[in-house]
Each structure stands twice: as structure tokens, then as C-alpha cells.
Amino acid sequence: MIYCLINPSSRNRKINRIWKGIEKDLEEERIPYQLIISKSREDVMETAGRLTSDEEEKTIIILGGDGTLNSFLNGMKNTRGIKIGYLPMGSGNDFARGMGITTNYKEEMDLILHDKQIRKIHYGTVTYKSGREQRFFVSAGMGYDAKVCYVADHSRLKKLFNRISLGKLIYLFIGVRSLLNARTFSATLYTDGLPVLESDRFLFTSFHMLPYEGGGFKFCPNIRPEDSQLHICVAEGIPRRKVPFIIPQALVGTHVSRKGVHQFCCSEAEFIATKPQYVHTDGETDYLYDEIKISVSKEKVTFLN
Numbered sequence: 001m002i003y004c005l006i007n008p009s010s011r012n013r014k015i016n017r018i019w020k021g022i023e024k025d026l027e028e029e030r031i032p033y034q035l036i037i038s039k040s041r042e043d044v045m046e047t048a049g050r051l052t053s054d055e056e057e058k059t060i061i062i063l064g065g066d067g068t069l070n071s072f073l074n075g076m077k078n079t080r081g082i083k084i085g086y087l088p089m090g091s092g093n094d095f096a097r098g099m100g101i102t103t104n105y106k107e108e109m110d111l112i113l114h115d116k117q118i119r120k121i122h123y124g125t126v127t128y129k130s131g132r133e134q135r136f137f138v139s140a141g142m143g144y145d146a147k148v149c150y151v152a153d154h155s156r157l158k159k160l161f162n163r164i165s166l167g168k169l170i171y172l173f174i175g176v177r178s179l180l181n182a183r184t185f186s187a188t189l190y191t192d193g194l195p196v197l198e199s200d201r202f203l204f205t206s207f208h209m210l211p212y213e214g215g216g217f218k219f220c221p222n223i224r225p226e227d228s229q230l231h232i233c234v235a236e237g238i239p240r241r242k243v244p245f246i247i248p249q250a251l252v253g254t255h256v257s258r259k260g261v262h263q264f265c266c267s268e269a270e271f272i273a274t275k276p277q278y279v280h281t282d283g284e285t286d287y288l289y290d291e292i293k294i295s296v297s298k299e300k301v302t303f304l305n
Contacts, residue, residue, distance in 0.1 A: 002026065002033040003051060005044065005072070007064030007089070015089065018105055019063070022087075025109050038064075041071045041284075048075030057081040059304070061112060065090015066138060070282035073123060073135045073301070085112030085304040091215065092283060094138045098210030099225050101305055111305040120300040121225050124209045126281055127293040136281040137301075139213045140294060142271055143204030144182050144235070146278035148214065150285040151178060179243055187273040189234065191266035203235040203243070205271055207294045211253070214283075220263065221253030230269060230296050234262040268295040 004022070008015055019035075026033045038044045044064075048071070051058060055078060062072055062084060069086060076082070087105055088096035095101075099119070101108060111117045126134045134140075141149075186200040206213055208220040208231040219233040238246065238260035249255040256263055276288035 001058070002031055003036060003058060003060045004033055005036045005038060005047060005060060005062045005064070005068075007038050007044070007068040015063070018087070018089070021105060022061070022063075022109055025106075025113065029113060031113065038068065038071075041067070044068055044071035045075030048072040049077050052077045052079070052082055055080045057083070059083045059085065059112075061085040061087065063087045063089055066092050066095050066282050067284055069095055069137060070135070070284055073137055076301075079299050079301050083115075083118075083302045083304050085109075094212040094215065095210060095282075097212045097216060098138060098223070099303070099305075108305050115304060117305055119225060119303045121303065122209060122228050122300055123297045124207060124230060125295050125297060126207075126279070127295070128289055129291050134281045134284075135297075136209065138210045138282045139206050139208045139219070140279070140281045140292075141204055141206035141213070142187075142273065142277045142279045142289070142292060143185065143202055144178070145204040145206050145214060146280040146285055147182075148178055149280040149283045150278050153283070153285065179240065182240070182243075184236075185273055185275060185277060187271060189232070189264075190270040190272075191232070191264050192268060196264060197234060197236065197262060199236045201237045202273070203238060205232065205234045205236075207232055207269060209296070217247075217250045218253035219250060219255075221256065222263075228296060229265050230267065230294060232262075232264040232266070232269060234264070236260055236262060268293070270294070 036047055062069055087108055088101060124136045126140045184201045184203055187202045188195055189197040206219050208223060211218050211220050211223045213219050220231040223231050246255050246258050255261050270293045273290045276290045278285055279289045279292060
């Protein structure tokens with residue numbers, strides 16, 4: 001039995017056509033399947049908990065964006081016996097970009113159905129002072145990048161950009177616009193228990209399991225998906241007038257040579273700010289925090305493409 005989880009809010013106009021093609025593939029190969037349509041983040045998490053509550057082997061195909069995949073990860077009860085096939089249909093699609101998953105759904109379904117490219121990857125976990133945890137496959141961040149995620153997620157423009165197949169540009173558009181009132185903040189970054197950077201001019205700090213963030217910005221260009229390390233990108237002490245020139249470089253990963261851009265690699269990190277800042281996990285934001293701890297999972301999640 002294959003479980004197919006669909007988020008209908010991702011690429012609404014294309015979802016029916018794509019699903020019909022997938023359904024045809026499953027029926028031609030006489031593979032039994034169950035279609036599950038999600039209605040909200042909580043709905044996806046509940047479905048993930050139900051499907052992963054035991055250790056029986058299951059194949060789950062997820063059709064959606066980075067947010068749908070993140071919701072599923074945060075709802076998982078265990079990873080043993082679970083194989084995930086992922087078909088990207090979001091606006092940013094940074095997970096797919098980092099994993100090399102294409103939008104050629106016919107080819108991706110061939111990989112998924114025939115176990116041609118099994119990959120096992122770690123995920124990251126953000127822990128807040130309250131003890132609450134949030135997992136992420138792609139990245140987490142505090143500061144400017146998280147605020148861009150928050151504004152984009154609550155903007156009517158996101159739906160408009162998605163409707164005309166330009167969804168990934170929403171982060172670039174809002175990112176540039178947000179620079180006009182972006183504020184730096186004071187904080188200290190710790191890696192593996194040691195302070196490595198203290199400043200009163202942090203713009204943002206992002207923590208990565210995969211290279212990309214914000215719809216294609218290659219903040220940590222040296223990551224391989226199978227890495228078991230946490231990679232960090234910091235923008236600090238950069239004059240505001242120079243930031244617009246660095247943003248295009250971040251699209252191809254050449255920003256790392258610029259003054260004020262720092263890269264770190266570690267097993268765990270802690271970031272403490274003097275004032276609460278926006279925090280995101282895989283682009284999902286919910287509140288402001290002044291302290292986060294980030295770690296890498298010991299277990300791995302199996303993907304079929």
C-alpha cells in the first residue's frame with residue numbers, strides 16, 4: 001500500500017493534472033494506494049503521526065511544498081520503516097533544489113516506485129527555552145531571513161505569484177523590499193559549546209541541513225544532503241548599502257567571500273539575542289524568540305528520490 005498525501009494549496013491549477021498522471025502510473029503498475037488530502041498544517045501533522053505510529057514498512061508520497069514536508073516531519077512518531085517520495089509543488093521548493101529532485105513528475109515517480117535512488121538524511125531540531133522543539137529538513141534562521149519568511153507567508157502577493165508560476169520570486173521581492181527597514185541586533189553565536197561570534201550588528205543567522213533557503217538562495221554552498229553536520233551562515237556587520245549587491249551573489253553561493261559573511265560547521269549551536277527576533281524552520285514562522293538551540297538528529301529519514 002502506498003499513501004499519497006496531497007496539499008491542495010500548492011499549485012492549485014496543476015495539482016489535478018499532476019495527480020491524474022500519478023494515479024495512472026499507480027494503476028498501470030497495479031499498486032494499491034490511498035489518497036489523503038490535507039487541509040491544514042495540523043492536518044498534515046496528524047496524518048504523519050498516524051502513519052508513523054508503528055514500525056511497519058510504509059511508502060508515503062508527499063505532494064506539496066517545503067511547508068507540507070516540514071509539517072509531516074514534525075508530526076512523525078518514528079522514522080523506522082518509513083520511505084518517503086517527494087514531489088515538489090510549493091513556491092520555494094528549497095528541499096527539492098537541495099536534494100536534486102526535479103519537477104519532472106514522471107521521472108521522479110519512476111525513481112519512487114522502483115527504489116532506484118534511496119537516500120537517508122538527517123534533519124535539524126530547534127529547541128526553545130520553553131523546551132518546545134521544531135524540526136527542519138532544510139534550514140532554520142533568526143533575524144532578517146525569518147522576517148522575510150513571515151512577511152511572505154502572510155502576504156497576498158504569495159498567492160498571486162504562485163498563480164502565475166513565479167512563486168519563488170516572492171522571497172526575492174519581499175527580501176529586497178524589507179531591506180528598507182531591516183534592523184540589526186545584538187547576539188552571540190555558540191558552536192559546540194564555544195562562543196565563536198559576538199556582535200551588535202547581526203542581520204541574520206541561518207542554520208542549514210541543505211544548501212538553499214528562501215526560494216533558491218545558496219547560503220551554505222558546500223553542503224551535501226548526506227552530511228551529518230550543521231552548517232551556519234551569518235550576515236553581520238555589513239553596511240546596508242552593500243547588502244543589495246550581496247543578495248544576487250547568494251543565489252549562486254559566491255557571497256561567502258564577502259566581508260561580513262561568516263560560515264561555520266558544527267554538531268550543535270546556540271544563538272542568544274538581547275531582544276526577541278523572528279525565527280523560522282523551513283520557512284514556517286510563528287513567534288519571536290531571543291534564544292534557540294539547534295542540533296542534528298541521530299536518526300535518519302529515508303527518501304526514494
